[in-house]
Amino acid sequence: MSDGYTCFDIQLDDGVATVTMNRGEQLNTMVPAFWEELPTLVRELDSSGGARVIVLASTGRHFSAGMDLAVFGDRPDGNAKAGPGRLRANMRANVLHLQETFSVLEKARMPVLAAIQGGCIGGAVDMVTACDMRYATEDAFFCIQEINIGMTADVGTLQRLPKLIPEGVCRELAYTGRRMPAAEAKAVGLVNEVFADHEELLDGVREVARTIASKSPLAIYGSKEMITYTRDHSTADSLDHIATWQSGMFQPSEMMESFTARAEKRDGDFEDLLPFEGGVDQGVG
16 A cells, blocks of 8 residues: 555555544545545555455544535636636536546445544535445534535535435435434434444444455455445346356355354455456446
8 A cells, every 4th residue: 555645544454444534633624635545545455455344434523524625726727718618528527537536435346434423514425425334423414515605516425315315305405505413314324323432433333344354355345236236227137237246256165164154153264355457447346
């Protein structure tokens, strides 16, 4: 792993990669470097094969206050004479680039678990909705802040959130910009569990991560692939997809190891996924 990240600290322990946003004093706002570093580090973890789970955590009072205004600000003015069509096409390309920052979490071969304390605001909601599971502290809250500053959320919230919670609740959050507290988020299914404080949150999420890491990485990869594919396709297409997957990926030896490990009251001994060149935006997922 590269060690030159400015917005994140990374620790890999027994297959669990903890990726921690480290700008707590600045509310972990998503400065321009954030948008380059997150997809890069996820690609590195994904291509290494050694990480079986990612825990996305944070420091400070709030998980993240969302996109930093600098992302909207000073851009090179070399296109000042370009026509409106080219400028708008460039804007579209930039939005797609920002979207991919979070889509890599969804495309990665391993599950991504978000551990959320305090505020999860604006772009942070876009980010955690691209994760596999979300866990929160009692004081956590979620806010689609974009509507409060006169814009439509455009980096994934409005596309993924309606598939995680009831549509009417999603619309209310998107139209009003109100804060959804952790208890309500759990009640509607946005978060899996609520913990008393940040320390208990991290302990609890890491325990879930360790359990996932003890399973066959290939079977976990397949499970993530199937659930995500099924979300966006028909039942018939999804059944066909799993049939094709099993014809190539099913490993009887890993099934036998699972039975043996259970009989011997130990964790199974499974090989990591193989490393590969590239990353999740080079065709994996």
